[in-house]
Amino acid sequence: MIKRLFFVLAVMLLFLGSCRKDFSNIQVKQDQSVLFTSKITGQVQTRMSGTQWDDQDSISIFMYQGQSLTAGNVVPSGFNKQFITQRNGNFSPKTSADALDFPKDKQVKFVAFYPFQRRSDLQRELNISNQQIQAPIDYMIGHSANSMGYQQGPVQLNFERLMAKIQVRVKGSGINAVTAKISPLQTEAVFQIDQSQLIPRQVFKEVEGKVLSAGQETVIEWVIFPGRLSDQSKMVFISNKGDSYTWEIGKLAIDYVRGNRYQYSINLTDDGTVDPNPSVSYMELPIISNSADLEYNFKMTPDRSKRNFSMLYDKKNRIAHWVAYPLSGDYLGGQSRTDNWAYDPNFSSFNQPLLSRGFGIGGIDRGHQIPSADRTKNYAENSTTFYYTNMTAQTSSLNQGVWARLENQIRSWTRNSGVDTMYVVTGAGIRDGNAPIEYVKDNGNKDVAKPKYYYKALAVKRGKEYYTIGFFMENKVTPASAHFNSYRMTVAELEKRTGHRFFPGLPEGTKSMINNAIWR
Structure with missing residues (x-):
């Protein structure tokens, strides 16, 4: 009986040891294998966006060493491998022949192209003559953010549309x-x-x-x-x-x-x-930049009844480059400031400044990009203007002086007879030429970029015609007597100053003139 018991125990130990060994081998293989997650940057389009793809979408993968992809630095085992997704943006090899392993002693990067084409070179033929099936012509290029090595987990690919x-x-x-x-x-x-x-x-x-x-x-x-x-x-x-x-x-x-x-x-x-x-998706939307650090975010009003505002948010520098929104009687009412300072629920708190006590710097305000007074229909809508993502380090004399008067004037123009909707883009520029970005600290001692200038781009339709105007102000101490008309320029000029493209659906001629009868 005792011998039989020892025999059973020995068999069990042998079995468990074998299982442990097999699991260890599987784990090592998983750590070596290359898998991908993905994100499509830029404006939302009709077929796929963010991390949402079509089922069985496939991409070409190139694994290489060095700073940029060339025919000479592609890892031999990593040329044009086919990876597929099941709609969720996670890509795995289509067949065992497409599988990739991280080199054990090398740092590598990745380039991806959508859709997959079985070619032996780095050139792709694009043809859009047949529009009836759009998935194959939604061409995109993807890049890994950093060099990666053995046992560092899935690779993040950031895709940009080419079309x-x-x-x-x-x-x-x-x-x-x-x-x-x-x-x-x-x-x-x-x-x-x-x-x-x-x-x-x-x-x-x-x-x-x-x-x-x-x-x-x-x-x-x-x-x-x-x-x-x-x-x-x-x-x-x-x-x-x-x-x-x-x-x-x-x-x-x-x-x-x-x-x-x-x-x-x-x-x-x-x-x-x-x-x-x-209408360009929404008339107020500028051209949306593609970048791993910039994230476009669109917000409906809390009751989901209408669009609220959009922003291009810089997660690295913790500031919105611009906030775009419609302004009309649908958004204006009798609600006073809520002062409901809070994190924006659409972004990680790590990527936002903590500003519950302001910047703590004399002469610097928490400057709204979309003003509190532009969302006074109800408490919930006004509260969204107090998200930290909407705040910037704005010079107090500017924020409370000529900038505030300009915002009041915009609401006055909106209430004019014949105006249905005013389209507004408010922006904060953190770069100006070769000058370095300046930073201030938030309440958690994190760096927040300080704008070098602010601007507003406006468009309004009167009759069958659109009219535009721009304003540009440096973020510095401003005289109390300053008038906003001293800072106006055409939207075309504003585009040159800021590098952004506003109201892309409007002809260049409309953006190159100011009609004083409209903007008086």
């Missing part, structure tokens, strides 16, 4: 469905992965747009190469009645920027003309 998008929402009296074509449209290009360079080919075709929905309002869109359309480009609509309508979209002379979507509301009139109204 722009035009979307039109079409209505017309008695019209139930519409198709549309752009002609001529550039349809081919080459993308050099190692140089991250897109080289268009001089191939132009008539291209039918993808109809997303049809009915009393038809939604149609095109994926396009960045840059300007041909001056001769026209968008031709064909209604369900067979009637034809032409919009000379090329004459807008707009520089379409990659990663951004341009929306237009189109009214097909009874006299056979096209009445386009740019």
Whole structure:
């Protein structure tokens, strides 16, 4: 009996030891294997965004050593491997032949390209002549943020879109469905992965747009190469009645920027003309930059009844580069300041300044980018203006003087007869030429970038025309007698000063002049 018991115990120990050894081997293999998480930066588009992809989307992976990818520094086992995702943005090898292992003694980086193409070089052929299945032409390039080595976990890939998008929402009296074509449209290009360079080919075709929905309002869109359309480009609509309508979209002379979507509301009139109204997702949105440290965030009002404001937030420097929002009677009421200072629930508190006691520096205020007085409809909406992500280190004399008077004037312009909505972009610039970024400390002793200047870009529609104006002020002690008209400039000039592109759906001519009858 005792011998049998010892035999059973010996077998159990042998089995457990074998299991422990197998688990150890599996763990080592997992630590060596390369897996990826991902994030798509820039503006939200229609197919996928953030960490959301389509099921079985696949990417090309290149593993390399050094500062940048070249044909000579690709790790031999890491050339053009195919990785796939199940919608969640986590990528794993499609087959065992695509699996990658971290080199044990080397630091490596990664470049990815979407969609996967089985090629033996670093060049990709791009062709957008067929818009009916858009997933294959939603071209993107991805980069790992840092060099990584053995046993350091999944690799974060930050993807940027290479293409722009035009979307039109079409209505017309008695019209139930519409198709549309752009002609001529550039349809081919080459993308050099190692140089991250897109080289268009001089191939132009008539291209039918993808109809997303049809009915009393038809939604149609095109994926396009960045840059300007041909001056001769026209968008031709064909209604369900067979009637034809032409919009000379090329004459807008707009520089379409990659990663951004341009929306237009189109009214097909009874006299056979096209009445386009740019909306560009939301009219107030500037072009959204792509960066691992910058995060675009869109907020609805707390009751989800309407849009509130958007921001491009710099998580590294703990400041919003700009806050864009609509202003109208729907947002204005009798609510007083809530002073409900709080962390923004859409960002990690680590990436936000703690400012419950202000900056603690004489002459420096917690300056709102979207003013408290622009959200006075109710307590909940006003509270959102007190998120720390909306705060900046603003010189007190500026914040409480000419800047406050400008904000009051903007509300006054909004209340003028004939104004439905004022579109506002407020920004804080932390770089000016080669001067280093200045920092102040928050209540937790974390660095927060101090703006070198502030600006506002405004657009309003009166009748069928849009009108714009810009303001630019340095973040310094400002005379109490200063008047905001001393700081005004065209939006085109403001774009040159700040490097941002405002109201991208508007023609350059609209942004290059100030109508004094509107902005008086």
